[in-house]
Amino acid sequence: MKITINDVAKVAGVSTSTVSRVISDSPRISEETKRRVRKVIEELNYHPNAIARSLANKSSKTIGLILNTEAETLVRNPFFIQAMTGVSQYTQKNGYNVMFAYNKSEAGDLDIAVWYVNSRCVDGIILFTSRTNDKCIDFLKKNDFPFSVIGRPDQTEGVLWVDNDNFQATYQVTNDLIMKGHQRIAFLGGPRDHNVSRDRFEGYKKAMTVHGYAIDKELTFLDGNFSEEFGSECMLRIITASKKGAELPTAIVTSDDMQALGVLKAMRKKNISNIAVTGFNNTPISLYQNESFTSVDVNANKLGFYAAKLLIGKIEGKKNLPTHYIVPTNIVEVEPFY
Template sequence: MSVTIKDVARRAGVSPSTVSRVISKHPRISKETAERVTRVMEELGYHPNSMAKGLVSKATYILGVILPRPAEELFQNYFFHEVLRGILAQANRSGYDLLIASGSSESDELETVKRLVRGRRVDGIILLSSKTKDPLIHFLNEVGFPFVIIGRSPDFPDAPTVDNDNVQAAYDATRHLINQGHERIGFVSGPQELTVSQDRLTGYRQAMLEAGLSISEDWIVEGEFLQETGYRAMSMLMNLPERPTALVVIDDIVAFGVLHGLNELGYSVPQDMCLVGFNNISLSEHTSPPLTSVDIGTYQIGYMTAQTLIKTISKEPLHQTRKIIPHRLIVRGSSVK
């Protein structure tokens, strides 16, 4: 005969409703009671029926994760791998599964989110990126569905977000190159509709202007978060009459493309060009030369995002809707001669 919730309650000396609250991680259940009930469940081999639990609470115990477009970036950029690892760790710890979705176009992406929300297929949604006038954020805010953004929303400044201070991070990266004696510093950016691209470009400009250095718009190249962007940027920048001597690059993967392009053109790093990237992915210290990079705490971003969403779903008060993960500059050979 299978073990029931009443068997667990009887052995633990609590009511069946208390067992149910322990299973659903109710915040008002004491730590001592939760540990005792959990121990008894393990001893008796009791496993909650997630379907039945969902019918009672009208919850799916699934978090939706919306991939940015183009979705193929996810498989080429280690940032997303690490963010998802952090999300998954917190989700599993809290008894949630993940449903990952995307769309081939903006309208398709919006329809996907609407289908998830209206079909109650998830309890909340994580947006892995944010941009200005984002229809996904507008829809989720309008219907009052729990969501958290990685990044920030200019249109909804009070929306729950987890982010870095990207303006300060890019300022610090640029300032590092200025301190190395560079005056002609370029910037390889991501798509300008993304707030992360806007903020890092702002930080770069602030550092340059504060140092009294001029900025040539020819030194700013926009692209996707792909190696191809960095590779293409080199064919443009290195053919300028007055080329930059250092670059702030929006992402380490893009910086790998920069390294490849410079190598093909016969230039050396850091002798001919100094580089600073972002994300400090594991491969960055193994490039030749090792890549200086801004560590933005990618795993922590994912973990904190899932934690914030689960609190929002549970209607727990958020002490602050915008959470900032600290960054630090990891100096390696690509930026120091």
């Protein structure tokens, strides 16, 4: 049988309220009593029951994670686990636990959100991907339940979010290429309904126009997806066009390492080299291929960390908190594996 606060109270010869106050270090208890009670707590090896505490406090001191992502992505892209460790680091420091649930379907994500909210087993939720018209976001807003989102959502009012400055990242990547003398630079984007896709394109566009270079429609591939296949496909189209007289680009800015790998694969297949390729995420797999290329490290760990920080700030009702954080990116040169 586990020791309870009553046992401590009895042994120490005080009431349970006193013990409770000692635990929370209330100023209303005399040092003398505190010392005595603490000694008993030590002796009996007493530890408060977190659940009883939660019930009395109406707060579980737990936050829930919703990984609304396909298994495939989860496994290939270390982004998620990195963000999760970031979350864990912040929550641990602040006395919160973290709960997670994985569900493949989008419907499943909503189910989990509903469960989390209705059962009151978490104090707040972190969404790991923001989709357009995300049903989870709508649901959480409607229920006035604290949550934060990794990745800027469509509607930012009333939501806490963290993200990179994606515009800045591609701006810089593109600018760097231009500084190295590249003029004909292609761009591969992500799905149109992700804000991140638009931002990355805009950054590229800005850098190009600032320097007076044209955005060649034949070299910009928007509304794509973050896959290797898409990367290969675009590259093959570029190559085909070049056979019909178009000039090959000297550099390609992509929106994801997978895309970049696809591009490299197609280049290899067609025996083309000397095109600089850039990606996003600094995925370790990018280390295991033969071309050197540039990747944008998004600092996933920090994204998780700040998502937790925002959320916990909100839960604890702190005032004057920021509504979002922009986490800086670093541009890394990935050396070839061999």
